[in-house]
Amino acid sequence: MKILVSAKRVSDPNARLAISKDGKWIEGDVEYILNPFCENAIEAALQLAEAHDGTETIAVGIGDDETARFIRQGALARGIDRGILVTADEAEIDSDLIARIYQGLAYREKPDIILLGKQAIDGDSNQVGQLLAEYLGWPQATFASKIDIEGNEVIVQREVDGGLETLALTMPCVITADLRLNEPRYASLAGIMKAKKKQLDELEIDDLELEDTDAKVEIVGMSTPTGRKAGVIVKDVDELLAKLHNEARVI
Amino acid sequence: MSKILVLAEHEKGHVKKVTLNTLAFARQLAAKTGASIDIAVLGKGVGDIAEKLRGYGAGTVHVADHAELEHPIASAWAKTLADLATSIGATVVTAPASTIGKDVLPRVAARLAAGMASDVVGIVDTAKGPAFRRPMWAGNLMGDAFIKTKTQVISVRASAFDAAEASGGSSALAAFAAQPDLAKSRVRFVKFDGVQSTRPDLTEASIVVAGGRGLKPEKGGFGAIEPLADLLGAAIGASRAAVDDGYAPNDYQIGQTGKVVAPQLYFAIAISGAVQHLAGMKNSKVIVAINTRDDEPIFKVADYGLVADAFVAVPELVAKIKAMRG
Ligand SMILES: Cc1cc2nc3c(=O)[nH]c(=O)nc-3n(C[C@H](O)[C@H](O)[C@H](O)COP(=O)(O)OP(=O)(O)OC[C@H]3O[C@@H](n4cnc5c(N)ncnc54)[C@H](O)[C@@H]3O)c2cc1C
Ligand SMILES: Nc1ncnc2c1ncn2[C@@H]1O[C@H](COP(=O)(O)O)[C@@H](O)[C@H]1O
Numbered sequence: 383m384k385i386l387v388s389a390k391r392v393s394d395p396n397a398r399l400a401i402s403k404d405g406k407w408i409e410g411d412v413e414y415i416l417n418p419f420c421e422n423a424i425e426a427a428l429q430l431a432e433a434h435d436g437t438e439t440i441a442v443g444i445g446d447d448e449t450a451r452f453i454r455q456g457a458l459a460r461g462i463d464r465g466i467l468v469t470a471d472e473a474e475i476d477s478d479l480i481a482r483i484y485q486g487l488a489y490r491e492k493p494d495i496i497l498l499g500k501q502a503i504d505g506d507s508n509q510v511g512q513l514l515a516e517y518l519g520w521p522q523a524t525f526a527s528k529i530d531i532e533g534n535e536v537i538v539q540r541e542v543d544g545g546l547e548t549l550a551l552t553m554p555c556v557i558t559a560d561l562r563l564n565e566p567r568y569a570s571l572a573g574i575m576k577a578k579k580k581q582l583d584e585l586e587i588d589d590l591e592l593e594d595t596d597a598k599v600e601i602v603g604m605s606t607p608t609g610r611k612a613g614v615i616v617k618d619v620d621e622l623l624a625k626l627h628n629e630a631r632v633i
Numbered sequence: 634m635s636k637i638l639v640l641a642e643h644e645k646g647h648v649k650k651v652t653l654n655t656l657a658f659a660r661q662l663a664a665k666t667g668a669s670i671d672i673a674v675l676g677k678g679v680g681d682i683a684e685k686l687r688g689y690g691a692g693t694v695h696v697a698d699h700a701e702l703e704h705p706i707a708s709a710w711a712k713t714l715a716d717l718a719t720s721i722g723a724t725v726v727t728a729p730a731s732t733i734g735k736d737v738l739p740r741v742a743a744r745l746a747a748g749m750a751s752d753v754v755g756i757v758d759t760a761k762g763p764a765f766r767r768p769m770w771a772g773n774l775m776g777d778a779f780i781k782t783k784t785q786v787i788s789v790r791a792s793a794f795d796a797a798e799a800s801g802g803s804s805a806l807a808a809f810a811a812q813p814d815l816a817k818s819r820v821r822f823v824k825f826d827g828v829q830s831t832r833p834d835l836t837e838a839s840i841v842v843a844g845g846r847g848l849k850p851e852k853g854g855f856g857a858i859e860p861l862a863d864l865l866g867a868a869i870g871a872s873r874a875a876v877d878d879g880y881a882p883n884d885y886q887i888g889q890t891g892k893v894v895a896p897q898l899y900f901a902i903a904i905s906g907a908v909q910h911l912a913g914m915k916n917s918k919v920i921v922a923i924n925t926r927d928d929e930p931i932f933k934v935a936d937y938g939l940v941a942d943a944f945v946a947v948p949e950l951v952a953k954i955k956a957m958r959g
Contacts, residue, residue, distance in 0.1 A: 478742070478749070506770070512707065527883070542732040544828060547704075550823050561877075562877065599779070600779050601777065606774060615939070619949045622921065630919045
């Protein structure tokens, strides 16, 4: 079996973000982390590989040269076999182009399962897995919280509104990970050493021979949402109830 | 004239409120572009749903009634919706950013070679035409997404739009001969384990009582906040930590990766107020925080903060509301 898994770098959610001068992206001294949902996807890929002998796992990151570090430390050091970096300027690409890049990679690598995160916590789009599945004509299971392989079917439990849904997909398929899928492991010291020697290929978008490399969506402006002001601290339940009843008139 | 196609969301024979919020978005967009609005109802045995949507001023309510559409399998729903959009010449396809909308719409976009904006909260005028405002970085920043393709797909953050009111009149009803091709899609529906609840839906409730990791089961857990929800007719929500620790089902999670709510009144009980939680509730009208620690970030967004043990304060609040109401 062959599994393609994502390793996207995102800005630290606790970083204070500034809007760039052209008003279209972020700038400044931002710390980066591996997208938390990619950590779940990587862990799932490793668990499937451990349970099924002969599985090859490949991590994909799309971004600038710095992204290579996240592929090595976040994926290869944890045990993913090899990596692919597709260099691109993330401010210029949308989820649709990312999906088409993955489509190109799928044609080259012919994986049985593509495991992505359900969303990237910078853009918060929640689109790539679904777009990719449609471009490839493959079945999908988004928001996965449990994955089991039975014969040639992948049984996936999904977190959806109103409860949990279970789907059975025939491979090849696309799965997007939710946070409760697993507890991502830490890289071991041995893993970090091994990762240094693992294969990490670098490609450009043009190498993938896509029909079209234009983004369909462009961010034309960024702004800070209007914040909320802190209210008052009440001294006890009586005062709280009085405020809710007389001032806010909600009870 | 251009057309906006709205995918209706429904459950057990009733139209979900998020559909009406999405219709409100469609009306705002139509007012700017002069487009007309059509509604799509997909499912099995959904004639009644379509009937209920005829009073909202849509040109036509299209019904794709098909056994293969019984469960919202993304490939089958996306093919049907894209085929319908093509056959009626719709240039905008929109749906609530629910788990169904998130699952299905990107596939519709791929089929229609359309650009897509997710979780849209507003429409902004630019020199090139309307752009769609959407939260990014867990809502710490807002981005205005301009879609360059002729056909556009948009998922709508329901809590940002007041539900559309019925406008009278009666839309035409049209049956759409769906060809979902489920057999070709290599997906088998296995089961759905629904959360049984007599309380209102989180995304429809005007009051939400949410609990966090501080509601330790050994001290009473979520049982401590249920009487408050019962008394107020409120929905119950939870932080991710509370769901992870098994205090509440996943369907209750509020935040960046759960549901987004904006009720009239939101109780954050034993919730610290991490950015990812705030992303799902900070647009609530009135926020009450009850927490033992006075320095938690939740107090920065709360209108009324009470520093107290929830297991003492909440029962007291319940008793006093009852006493007040007589
Ligand atoms: C990618 C990503 C996505 C995430 N998405 C979400 C999301 O969608 N939603 C979400 O909620 N979180 C999300 N999180 C997690 C988030 O960062 C926090 O960990 C989580 O919100 C914390 O939940 P909590 O406030 O219940 O727990 P804690 O932070 O542990 O807070 C518990 C609180 O209870 C108080 N307390 C304890 N005992 C009592 C008592 N007896 N009475 C009153 N107060 C008491 C404590 O003072 C504390 O403030 C996400 C994290 C990541 C990395
Ligand atoms: N630049 C990227 N490099 C690698 N994978 C990505 C990238 N952007 C998005 N992805 C994958 O697509 C998922 C969904 O992203 P999005 O639709 O943009 O929220 C992410 O969780 C990743 O798994």
